[in-house]
Amino acid sequence: MRLFEKWRAKSPYYDASHEAVAQSVRRFVETEIAPHIDRWEREGELPRELHRKAAAAGILGLGYPEAYGGCSEGFDIFHSLVQSEELAAPGAGGLIASLMTHGIGLPPILAMGSEAMRERVACEVLSGEKIISLCITEPGAGSDVAQLKTRAERKGAHYRVNGSKMFITSAMRADYLTVAVRTGGPGMGGISLLLVEADRPGVSRTRLEKMGWHCSDTAALYFEDVEVPAENLIGPENGGFPGIMRNFNSERLGMAHGCMAMSRVALQEAVDWALQRETFGKPLIGHQSIRIKLADLVRQIEATQAWVDLLALQHREGIGEPASYAMLKVQATRTLENVAREAAQVLGGASYLRGSKVERIYREVRVNAIGGGSEEILLDLAGRQLFGGRR
Ligand SMILES: Cc1cc2nc3c(=O)[nH]c(=O)nc-3n(C[C@H](O)[C@H](O)[C@H](O)COP(=O)(O)OP(=O)(O)OC[C@H]3O[C@@H](n4cnc5c(N)ncnc54)[C@H](O)[C@@H]3O)c2cc1C
Structure with missing residues (x-):
């Protein structure tokens, strides 16, 4: 008895185009995910190859601009909901959290980053070649985001970043980090967003063991005198909030x-x-x-x-x-x-x-x-x- 087999067919919000996405993602899940998910849960992370395969299957790029390798023409928010519905079938929330971390890491770059940054980062991420994380939370600032302390000081053509981030999804594997940093005074008006390449000298990470989401790698990140080019600023200085x-x-x-x-x-x-x-x-x-x-x-x-x-x-x-x-x-x-x-x-x-x-x-x-x-x-x-x- 499939309780929810036809629930979308009875909803005015979904049509045949949504079912086509569902069928395509379902096939991907059955062949590329379901047979391996228990092993990935034990191993504590997803293989990079899965990101490339998901990109090739159109999963990573759904809803993102064609210019950066995405697929948005003719798609709406309901297609994205259908996709995540199908990705939930193996009953492993960490799969969605980690495979789709770009869903939180990339939007600030697409909305506020320079065109050069969008072309470089979005294309590599949406093709599954690179992984991006969003780094807001700190050991001393979770719900109260405006208290964050990771500091980026302008030194000529660079920012020098010092501080740490906590609970960051996909951050053991991430190549790019969208990082909230303090460039100005206290409160939300002193926060900027900065793109930090994770292989820059001074970036280190520690894996965090968790109650659930085992196949999603979660890390604490440390920044010690990390030099980041000023053009990595995402949007205006002190306008990150x-x-x-x-x-x-x-x-x-x-x-x-x-x-x-x-x-x-x-x-x-x-x-x-x-x-x-x-x-x-x-x-x-x-x-x-x-x-x-x-x-x-x-x-x-x-x-x-x-x-x-x-x-x-x-x-x-x-x-x-x-x-x-x-x-x-x-x-x-x-x-x-x-x-x-x-x-x-x-x-x-x-x-x-x-x-x-x-x-x-x-x-x-x-x-x-x-x-x-x-x-x-x-x-x-x-x-x-x-x-x-x-x-
Ligand atoms: C598995 C996992 C993945 C995560 N991934 C990311 C990520 O990718 N990037 C990222 O930046 N962050 C990430 N987070 C962090 C997450 O966003 C924070 O845990 C969350 O914002 C809460 O912050 P906190 O844990 O510091 O709790 P706190 O802010 O310290 O709050 C502790 C408790 O107190 C309550 N509380 C706080 N203030 C008040 C108040 N004023 N009134 C009443 N109750 C209050 C809260 O509701 C909570 O129940 C992740 C967390 C987890 C567990």
């Missing part, structure tokens, strides 16, 4: 949709199990309380997905409100949290064994609720937008 902010809404929408895709995977696993596992003389699904539990999860997923699709439409039309992105992401992470919990409950002891998708998804709930804006920060942001600032 808007570049960071402009990423947030699409990242939150993408994460919300990703949570729904993972919720569907977990629920499908639970339904499959409930159909074949027998207790007290009948399949689990024959017990009324289990049927109610599963139907309740469908209810939560369908309601949240409806909001994801509505906000995606508003995003496409440029009328999405920051409060909506913030609240939707919280709605989605809480839905995933509940679905993962209840799906694991239906699987019983089997959910606790390594190798089950539900076990993996359960371990990945927290990173969704914390990264890309934690639940508290997002609800506060929404509250301030809805009800006004501090009183």
Whole structure:
């Protein structure tokens, strides 16, 4: 019983072009990802070759300008959602986080970088030859981005960078780093974005072991007197904060949709199990309380997905409100949290064994609720937008 097999066909937001993307990505996942994902989870990172293959299959470039090797003509935000839905099928959030890190690392360069920088970096990244990370968080500055301390001092034709970054996705393998640095005074008005090539002298990295997202390499980065040419500045000096902010809404929408895709995977696993596992003389699904539990999860997923699709439409039309992105992401992470919990409950002891998708998804709930804006920060942001600032 494929619970969500045809859900897009019944939605006004999706048409045959979206199904074509789905089929193509599904084939890629079945041949190039599903057979290897458990090994990559054990190894702690994705092979570089996967980036090249994903580029060749049109996955890395979807939604990016043709001029840099992307494919945007005739595609909209819903094609990107369909793609991430299919990439979620193996039930490994680290795959999407790490294979698609350019989704957060590249946009500031495309929006604010020089043409020479766009040509060099975007072309290499979208072809899968190079990997890019976005480096905002520091050991002393997470939610409170405006407190970041990594300093870039202008010395003639160079900046000299000193400081450190924390929790950076794909940063063990990254070739390019989009780094938020302090070039001016305190607060958000003193922050710039700088492109740092990861092989520059003075850049070092340490791998971080995590609860989930095992196939996604995460690193702490250290910058010690790293010399970076001044032309690596992305946008105006001290004007980096808007570049960071402009990423947030699409990242939150993408994460919300990703949570729904993972919720569907977990629920499908639970339904499959409930159909074949027998207790007290009948399949689990024959017990009324289990049927109610599963139907309740469908209810939560369908309601949240409806909001994801509505906000995606508003995003496409440029009328999405920051409060909506913030609240939707919280709605989605809480839905995933509940679905993962209840799906694991239906699987019983089997959910606790390594190798089950539900076990993996359960371990990945927290990173969704914390990264890309934690639940508290997002609800506060929404509250301030809805009800006004501090009183
Ligand atoms: C696996 C992983 C991958 C990541 N990848 C990246 C990446 O690629 N690039 C990057 O830059 N960052 C990345 N991050 C960092 C992520 O964005 C931060 O963890 C997040 O912004 C929260 O910051 P923090 O962990 O420092 O928590 P803190 O800001 O220290 O907050 C701790 C807790 O306190 C709460 N809190 C904080 N302030 C308030 C307040 N005013 N009122 C109420 N509650 C509050 C928060 O909600 C949170 O629950 C990643 C994190 C993880 C775990």
